[in-house]
Amino acid sequence: NIKGVVFDMDGVLTETSKAHFEAWRDLSNKLGFNIPDTVGDQVRGISRLESLEIVLSYDAKKRAFTDAEKTSLTDDKNAIYLEKIKAYSKRDLAPGTLELLKYLQKKEIRIALASASRNASFLLKAMEIDSYFDGVVDPSSIKNGKPAPDIFTKAVALLGLPAEKCLGVEDAQAGIESIRSAGLIPVGIGPLEKCQYRFDTLNDFYQALLLNS
Ligand code: G16
Ligand code: MG
Numbered sequence: 001n002i003k004g005v006v007f008d009m010d011g012v013l014t015e016t017s018k019a020h021f022e023a024w025r026d027l028s029n030k031l032g033f034n035i036p037d038t039v040g041d042q043v044r045g046i047s048r049l050e051s052l053e054i055v056l057s058y059d060a061k062k063r064a065f066t067d068a069e070k071t072s073l074t075d076d077k078n079a080i081y082l083e084k085i086k087a088y089s090k091r092d093l094a095p096g097t098l099e100l101l102k103y104l105q106k107k108e109i110r111i112a113l114a115s116a117s118r119n120a121s122f123l124l125k126a127m128e129i130d131s132y133f134d135g136v137v138d139p140s141s142i143k144n145g146k147p148a149p150d151i152f153t154k155a156v157a158l159l160g161l162p163a164e165k166c167l168g169v170e171d172a173q174a175g176i177e178s179i180r181s182a183g184l185i186p187v188g189i190g191p192l193e194k195c196q197y198r199f200d201t202l203n204d205f206y207q208a209l210l211l212n213s
Contacts, residue, residue, distance in 0.1 A: 003166065004111070004156065005166065005167045005169065006114050006155040006159075006167070006179075008114060008168075008169060008171060008172065009115035009124075014092050014097075014123065014127060015094060016117075016123070019085055020043060021037075021039065021043065023081035024039060024043060024077060027073065027076055028055055030076070031073075033058060033060055034058075035055055036058070039054060043055075044175070045146045045170070046146065046174060048074045048078065052070060052073055052077070089126060090128045095202070096201070097129065100202065103209065104132075110134045111132055112134060112135035112156070113135070113136045114155040116145055116146060116151065117139065118140060121136060124136070137154045141154070146172065146174040146177070147177030149183075151178060152168050152179050153182045156184065164185070167197075168185065169202075170186065171188075171190045171192070176188055176192055176194055180194065185197075
C-alpha cells in the first residue's frame with residue numbers, strides 16, 4: 001500500500017551522471033590535471049560545490065582557491081555540463097521511465113522529485129515528463145544535501161504523505177542514506193548497499209512492480 005514514489009533524477013530517470021562526470025573531467029583538464037573514473041561514483045548526488053572539492057582533491061599541485069574562484073569554477077563546470085545536455089529530449093529518458101510514470105499515475109500513487117541538481121526542472125521539461133510530478137523539491141531551498149535526510153523529507157511533505165508510505169528511488173549511496181534517514185523505503189538502482197529493494201535498471205524496477213500488481 002505504497003502512496004508515493006520520490007525519484008532522484010540524475011542516474012535514475014536519465015543517464016546524466018555520465019555528462020556530470022565528463023564535465024568535471026573537462027574542468028580538471030583545463031586546470032592541468034585529470035580525475036580518475038572512480039570520481040564518477042563519488043560525485044553522484046553530491047552538490048555542485050562539494051563535488052568541486054572532491055575534484056580539486058586530485059590536483060597534484062594542491063592549489064588553494066578562494067571562494068570567488070571556486071564559484072567561478074563551478075560556473076565553468078555548469079556551462080560545460082549545459083553544453084552536453086542542451087539537446088536532451090524524451091529520447092534521453094532511461095528505458096521504462098515513461099511507462100513507469102504512467103503506471104504510477106494510473107494507480108493514483110503520487111510522484112515527487114528529489115534531485116540535488118539545479119538543472120533538474122530544465123531537464124524534466126526538456127524530457128517532457130514535468131507534468132507527471134506532484135512535487136519537485138527546489139534544491140536551493142535545502143540546507144543539508146544528501147546524505148542528510150532534508151531533501152527526501154521535503155519531498156514527502158510536498159506530497160502530504162507519511163514517509164513510510166513512500167518509496168525513494170536512488171542511484172547514489174549518499175541518496176540511499178538520505179532516503180533511509182528520512183524514513184522512506186529505499187529502492188536502489190545499480191550496485192548499492194542498504195536498499196530494501198535493488199535493481200540494475202529503472203526498467204527492472206518497473207517490471208517488478210507490474211509482476212506484483
Ligand atoms: C545530481 C548529480 C550530482 C550533481 C548534483 C548537482 O544529483 O548526481 O553529480 O553534482 O546533482 O547538480 P547541478 O550541478 O546540476 O546543480 P541527483 O540528486 O539528481 O542525483
Ligand atoms: Mg542520482
